[in-house]
Amino acid sequence: MTLLVTNIGELRTHADAGTLADAALVIDGERIAWIGSNADAPAADGCFDAAGRAVLPGWVDSHTHLVFAGDRSAEFAARMAGEAYAAGGIQATVDATRAASDDELREHGRRLRDEGGRGGTTTIEAKTGYGLDVASEARLARVSAEVADVVTFLGAHLVPSGVHRRDYLDLVTGPMLAAVTPYASFIDVFCERGAFTVDEAREVLEAGRAAGLKLKVHGNQLGHSGGVALAVELGATSVDHVNHLDAADIDALAGSRVVATILPGADLSTRERLAPARELADAGVRLAIASNANPGTSFTTSMPFCIATAVLQHRLSLDEALAAATTGGAAALGLDGTPDAVGRIAVGGLASFQVLRAPSAAHIPYRPGVDLTAAVYRRGARLR
Amino acid sequence: MTLLVTNIGELRTHADAGTLADAALVIDGERIAWIGSNADAPAADGCFDAAGRAVLPGWVDSHTHLVFAGDRSAEFAARMAGEAYAAGGIQATVDATRAASDDELREHGRRLRDEGGRGGTTTIEAKTGYGLDVASEARLARVSAEVADVVTFLGAHLVPSGVHRRDYLDLVTGPMLAAVTPYASFIDVFCERGAFTVDEAREVLEAGRAAGLKLKVHGNQLGHSGGVALAVELGATSVDHVNHLDAADIDALAGSRVVATILPGADLSTRERLAPARELADAGVRLAIASNANPGTSFTTSMPFCIATAVLQHRLSLDEALAAATTGGAAALGLDGTPDAVGRIAVGGLASFQVLRAPSAAHIPYRPGVDLTAAVYRRGARLR
Numbered sequence: 001m002t003l004l005v006t007n008i009g010e011l012r013t014h015a016d017a018g019t020l021a022d023a024a025l026v027i028d029g030e031r032i033a034w035i036g037s038n039a040d041a042p043a044a045d046g047c048f049d050a051a052g053r054a055v056l057p058g059w060v061d062s063h064t065h066l067v068f069a070g071d072r073s074a075e076f077a078a079r080m081a082g083e084a085y086a087a088g089g090i091q092a093t094v095d096a097t098r099a100a101s102d103d104e105l106r107e108h109g110r111r112l113r114d115e116g117g118r119g120g121t122t123t124i125e126a127k128t129g130y131g132l133d134v135a136s137e138a139r140l141a142r143v144s145a146e147v148a149d150v151v152t153f154l155g156a157h158l159v160p161s162g163v164h165r166r167d168y169l170d171l172v173t174g175p176m177l178a179a180v181t182p183y184a185s186f187i188d189v190f191c192e193r194g195a196f197t198v199d200e201a202r203e204v205l206e207a208g209r210a211a212g213l214k215l216k217v218h219g220n221q222l223g224h225s226g227g228v229a230l231a232v233e234l235g236a237t238s239v240d241h242v243n244h245l246d247a248a249d250i251d252a253l254a255g256s257r258v259v260a261t262i263l264p265g266a267d268l269s270t271r272e273r274l275a276p277a278r279e280l281a282d283a284g285v286r287l288a289i290a291s292n293a294n295p296g297t298s299f300t301t302s303m304p305f306c307i308a309t310a311v312l313q314h315r316l317s318l319d320e321a322l323a324a325a326t327t328g329g330a331a332a333l334g335l336d337g338t339p340d341a342v343g344r345i346a347v348g349g350l351a352s353f354q355v356l357r358a359p360s361a362a363h364i365p366y367r368p369g370v371d372l373t374a375a376v377y378r379r380g381a382r383l384r
Numbered sequence: 385m386t387l388l389v390t391n392i393g394e395l396r397t398h399a400d401a402g403t404l405a406d407a408a409l410v411i412d413g414e415r416i417a418w419i420g421s422n423a424d425a426p427a428a429d430g431c432f433d434a435a436g437r438a439v440l441p442g443w444v445d446s447h448t449h450l451v452f453a454g455d456r457s458a459e460f461a462a463r464m465a466g467e468a469y470a471a472g473g474i475q476a477t478v479d480a481t482r483a484a485s486d487d488e489l490r491e492h493g494r495r496l497r498d499e500g501g502r503g504g505t506t507t508i509e510a511k512t513g514y515g516l517d518v519a520s521e522a523r524l525a526r527v528s529a530e531v532a533d534v535v536t537f538l539g540a541h542l543v544p545s546g547v548h549r550r551d552y553l554d555l556v557t558g559p560m561l562a563a564v565t566p567y568a569s570f571i572d573v574f575c576e577r578g579a580f581t582v583d584e585a586r587e588v589l590e591a592g593r594a595a596g597l598k599l600k601v602h603g604n605q606l607g608h609s610g611g612v613a614l615a616v617e618l619g620a621t622s623v624d625h626v627n628h629l630d631a632a633d634i635d636a637l638a639g640s641r642v643v644a645t646i647l648p649g650a651d652l653s654t655r656e657r658l659a660p661a662r663e664l665a666d667a668g669v670r671l672a673i674a675s676n677a678n679p680g681t682s683f684t685t686s687m688p689f690c691i692a693t694a695v696l697q698h699r700l701s702l703d704e705a706l707a708a709a710t711t712g713g714a715a716a717l718g719l720d721g722t723p724d725a726v727g728r729i730a731v732g733g734l735a736s737f738q739v740l741r742a743p744s745a746a747h748i749p750y751r752p753g754v755d756l757t758a759a760v761y762r763r764g765a766r767l768r
Contacts, residue, residue: 073746081701268752299747300752312652312655367684368649368653369753370684371502
């Protein structure tokens with residue numbers, strides 16, 4: 001079954017490729033079969049008329065906490081009334097998540113994933129970290145693998161109440177890690193005051209690496225936690241949040257292959273200092289933008305909102321923000337550089353793309369809050 | 385024809401009324417016939433099951449420039465690349481608007497109005513100001529009256545290129561004013577460096593008042609323009625933008641009945657200093673929130689985005705922001721205090737309300753960028 005997408009006003013195939021006007025593409029099953037000028041478009045079994053609108057890759061949302069139960073709108077309201085964000089709110093979600101059934105967790109996770117999909121997200125990561133005991137983390141990893149494309153083990157999200165620190169670290173690096181490895185491809189750690197120290201984080205990440213997992217770090221969100229330096233030291237795939245950086249952190253990132261993931265939804269929802277995305281981009285650091293969808297600090301699945309915020313407030317250019325939300329996210333998930341790479345439109349590659357209700361991707365920050373997603377295809381199947 | 389809206393998880397009837405749980409309401413034609421406890425709900429011809437979700441009044445978007453032609457995404461991109469906003473960009477829209485047909489203008493205006501409607505807007509204002517000659521302003525006023533609920537005459541948006549200042553002021557206060565009064569109920573002036581001085585603005589507003597129009601001012605957006613003081617001096621219904629205020633401005637507003645309208649979309653899109661909404665609210669100034677939908681400085685129709693921004697970044701409380709987007713907007717349009725008042729749900733009043741895809745209105749800032757509008761009724765007719 002082939003489908004011709006015709007009359008594309010602005011086609012962005014890849015972050016570095018610029019834009020094509022008057023373009024068309026053909027998909028065959030779950031892959032892209034042809035890209036070219038609208039005038040040269042071949043026949044196909046079906047036709048989607050883009051009517052002059054923009055087509056670009058589906059978003060790669062490389063940082064979410066998608067599978068959970070419960071609501072933290074009261075905590076949100078308290079924060080909006082002036083309370084500071086503290087990592088401890090996570091425990092509330094842990095309690096609700098442990099109490100939920102598998103079906104409830106799966107259904108809720110799918111609903112959020114599909115909500116993101118309607119906004120153009122075609123690849124999504126999900127972290128554990130609301131279980132915090134062996135059985136609960138294993139369950140979250142298993143359910144997350146049913147809901148998301150990539151699973152990250154975040155047992156080291158918080159030391160749960162009532163458990164001794166050393167005992168918990170032994171769990172995370174031992175039986176809990178063993179229980180999640182069938183489902184997870186990354187290990188992550190919340191390296192922050194109130195969560196885990198640099199030395200604890202190093203121990204967790206090294207255990208994960210020994211078990212075959214790639215590394216991520218929640219770093220430098222609430223202060224100079226040392227998480228960025230640790231991510232560079234260990235060659236992590238990404239370090240996420242990066243709100244509090246000094247010149248040495250930026251230099252270290254620029255001299256490494258670590259992707260710095262900015263989370264605009266969390267920056268706004270925690271009223272935290274904005275991540276210095278402009279300075280990172282100027283230094284040549286590879287960036288990703290992700291939603292950080294979670295009930296505490298960023299309860300949004302909207303990548304267009306995050307991209308608009310990154311342009312309007314973090315002062316990325318449109319091209320930088322689009323790259324960060326596509327190929328940058330792919331790099332942050334290790335899903336780049338192969339024929340199945342995500343975040344790009346290429347002949348032979350996966351047919352995961354979106355059609356905007358706008359002539360140009362510039363409308364995403366130009367028209368913030370407006371639903372500009374007209375159609376979304378994921379591996380050739382229409383999501384919206 | 386009556387309709388019962390049942391199982392309302394959180395009903396907000398009016399800014400000062402708090403919330404009702406387990407509520408229901410009945411509409412009869414275009415009016416609200418009954419409000420009460422879900423358990424006591426009477427029978428009706430039809431039923432809408434709100435399924436525990438929140439119901440609140442439709443938004444009153446009291447400041448837009450809805451009817452225009454042309455695109456300014458290139459100017460937007462230049463601003464995102466570091467150029468400052470200057471009032472002169474308006475001329476580009478004037479040129480495109482003059483070149484468009486009535487049908488094109490009407491169609492485009494309706495599309496934007498309906499886009500706002502899908503986000504919960506049930507009352508909308510539209511300004512002229514992209515015509516800037518007698519015939520073009522009269523045409524914009526006429527088309528705006530077909531598209532919007534309230535029309536504001538903004539001939540004094542900019543002195544158009546090629547016209548002498550004094551000659552233009554004579555036009556605005558003379559034949560142009562006469563040509564628009566059949567359609568407009570407000571007169572407005574862009575009192576700002578690069579646009580009109582305080583003395584010019586006073587002349588324009590006094591002419592409008594003499595012609596029976598109520599007054600609005602675009603004031604203190606780009607600097608200490610004197611627009612706020614003028615609005616208080618003349619007893620304007622509202623002064624809009626209010627980014628640059630000193631203590632005397634805030635005191636003057638607090639001692640008046642002038643509504644201060646904040647425009648979060650413009651604050652972000654121009655990267656202007658945020659309006660000091662928190663300080664205004666603390667001083668007891670009545671606030672409105674509006675989209676300022678226009679192609680130059682705020683090309684959004686999304687009131688939920690503006691409300692989320694007002695909470696997350698302007699630091700209004702949820703209740704303050706919801707009030708500003710409903711009863712505050714009604715006050716800014718002089719549509720309060722009568723049986724046909726907008727921005728509230730009251731027995732005997734207009735049935736203009738929305739059902740959220742969320743259990744609480746707190747989800748609007750808690751889940752920014754997510755489409756949370758499930759259904760919208762305007763005067764009893766379902767818009768979405």
